[in-house]
Amino acid sequence: MIWKISMNLISMLFLLCGSIMSIILSIYELMFSKCYIIEWEIISLNSSVIEVCYIFDWMALMFLGFVLFISSMVLYYSGSYMGGDYNINRFIYLVLAFVFSMGILIISPNLISILLGWDGLGLVSYALVIYYQNEKSANAGMLTVLSNRVGDVAILLSIGLMLSLGSWNFLLSSLYLTDQQNLLMKFLIVMAAMTKSAQIPFSAWLPAAMAAPTPVSALVHSSTLVTAGVYLMIRFSPALLNSKVQIFLLLVxxxxxxxSGLGANFEYDLKKIIALSTLSQLGVMLSTLAMGFSSLAFFHLLTHALFKALLFMCAGVVIHNMKEFQDIRYMGSLSKFMPLTSMLMNLSNLALCGTPFLAGFYSKDLILEVAFMSWINMISFLLLVLATSLTVCYTFRLIYYSLSGDFNLISLSNVSDDDAVMSNPMLGLSMGAIFGGATLSWLIFPEAYMICLSPFMKMLVLMISLIGGMIGYLMNLMNLNSNLYSLSFYNIVVFSGSMWNLPFLSTFNMSMMNLKSGNHIIKLCDKGWSEYLGGQGGFSYLMTNSSIGQMLQDNSVKVIMKIFLMSVIILLLL
Known part of the structure; x- marks a missing residue:
């Protein structure tokens, strides 16, 4: 046990020191407008240079600092949450590998070197999703890794298309990409970001990835895996301006x-509700990017990471105390037994809703007001307003079912806030959820945005938030479920609650027959004829011919002639 806790703390301290250094360097570079680039040329072929390139600008270092800070808090939290696990060392190694992959992705401006982090995230996320070895986790892990492979293929294809530019540095290339020559490459990069950030039609894997341990969910759904696609698009954002891909990304x-906002209002699994809220916020970030405000998207990316990690940690404490129950209908009145966790959970929920002067308010309110001023069409405007209202609606529904409302705890629950190892990192993140938004807004936007809106549009965000909160809390307080009103609209409820049938469509036709036929194809083609006529066949052919050539080169003509003559004599004698 001493080894487990000490390894946990050493990893946490190491990441925390790295986080502090990264944030200090980021502020230094931001103040003095500096940027450091490290390049290592591996090979130059036909004017295309294959190189490893890392960039240390203020954006990369600030995001890296946030990732390391949240990871350190998650590792400290895991010391208690995963304390009874026999394989906790393996868990910590996997989390560290996950953080390392994300760090490589953050500082890589090169499409080839970014693959190391991009594929590393996909591989380690699969290992973490199947950490609890059961059938549900195996299915969720397979859905996660296969969905992410679509994005990996898109990155590989765009590497091939970028060959014509003479460089794979997308940070520089994105400044002069045009729709006439590079529309396909832009679409592939957007497709890669959509798969990693789980946009329609690749949304099914994100709630399924909740099969992973809760500390992993706090890390994955706040600052690492799902934000990788958003971060790639932020770096690639100059290529989106005045492009056809921009409208496509905005609508999606x-x-x-x-x-996701609609689905969360019909969901009863605590972790899946929070996962769907993550999906909704990823939509906010990508829609902001599609409107051309990459700095605002990055601002919301950082603030969201703080309060979403805190929300997942609070959910983990609740699930841990509820003896691994995740159904919110088995909870209720937790504020009486867990005042600290309830306070922090309310804090993170209110930050998610954009309550004034918490972290989410500074980014979400600015994004919505800038969106109301921009060129978006009526469909996007209505979806944006409805999604904001639904966010507050499912948040207050969650507060009713878990923290207030009726007492529904089972008799075996021993619910308390006694665990300091789990409470301390939550208190650390709560400071970020309170002060993070204001501090980041002063750093990133030293000069204020000019917002010109009518009084109605200015008050619209507040009005829809209040209406959504009242619907979410009062409709459940009136206990409409007991009267089974939802059965009157059964088809609509099932369609909305199942993420528009995306989980079914994502796994459609994945039957045992198809898997067996795929196995036959691998045996016949990949390991059969293609090997015989391809790699292995070519190798044996070259080896045979080279041995004959070597014998001729050794001046063995006399020996060959003697053998030939002796064979002729033997044939004549016979």
Whole structure:
């Protein structure tokens, strides 16, 4: 036990020191407008240079600092949450590998070197999702890794298309990409970001990935895996301006926001509700990018990471105390037994809703007001407004079912706030949820945005938030479920609650027959004829011919002639 806790604390301290250094360097570079780039040329072929390139600008270092800070808090938290696990050392190694992959992705401006972090995230996320070795986790892990492979293929294809530019540095290339020559490459990069950030139609894997341990969910759904696609698009954002891909990304992200917000209002699994809220916020970030405000998207990315990690940690404490129950209908009145956790959970929920002067308010309110001023069409505007209202609605529904409302705890629950190892990192993140938004807004936007809106549009965000909160809390307080009103609209409820049938469509036709036929194809083609006529066949052919050539080169003509003559004599004698 001493080794487990000490390894946990050493990892936490190491990441925390790295986080402090990264944030200090980021502020230094931001103040003095500096940027450091490290390049290592591996090979130059036909004017295309294959190189490893890392960039240390204020954006990369600030995001890296936030990732390391949240990871250190998660590792400290895991010391208690995963304390009874026999394989906790393996868990910590996997989390560290996950953080390392994300760090490589953050500082790589090169499409080839970014693959190391991009594929590393996909591989380690699979290992973490199947950490609890059961059938549900195996299915969720397979859905996660296969969905992410679509994005990996898109990155590989765009590497091939970028060969014509003579460089794979997308940070520089994105400044002069045009729709006439590079529309396909832009679409592939957007497709890669959509798969990693789980936009429609790749949304099914994100709630399924909740099969992973809760500390992993706090890390994955706040600052690492799902934000990798958003971060890639922030770096690639100059190529989106005045492009056809921009409109496509805006509609898809707004639809994803609406779909996930609607689905969360019909969900009863605590972790899946929070996962769907993550999906909604990813839609906010990508829609902001599609409107051309990459700095605002990055601002919301950082503030969201703080309060979402805190929300998942609070959910983990609740689940841990509820003896691994995740159904919110088995909870209720937790504020009487867990005042600290309830306070922090309310804090993170209110930050998610954009309550004034918490972290989420500074980014969400600014994003919505800038969106109301911009060129978006009526469909995107309505989806944006409805998604904002639904966010507050499912948040207050969650507060009713878990923290207030009726007492529904089972008799075996021993619910308390006694565990300091789990409470301390939550208190650390709560400071970020309170002060993070204001501090970041002063750093990133030293000069204020000029917002010109009518009084109605200015008050619209507050009005829809209040209406959503009242619907979410009062409709459940009136206990409409007991009267089974939802059965009157059964088809609508099932369609909305199942993420518009995306989980079914994502796994459609994945039957045992198809898997067996795939196995036959691998045996016949990949390991059969393609090997015989391809790699292995070519190798044996070259080895045979080279041995004959070597014998001729050794001046063995006399020996060959003697053998030939002796064989002729033997044939004549016979």
């Amino acid at each position: 992200s707004c639809l994803t926001m609406f779909m």
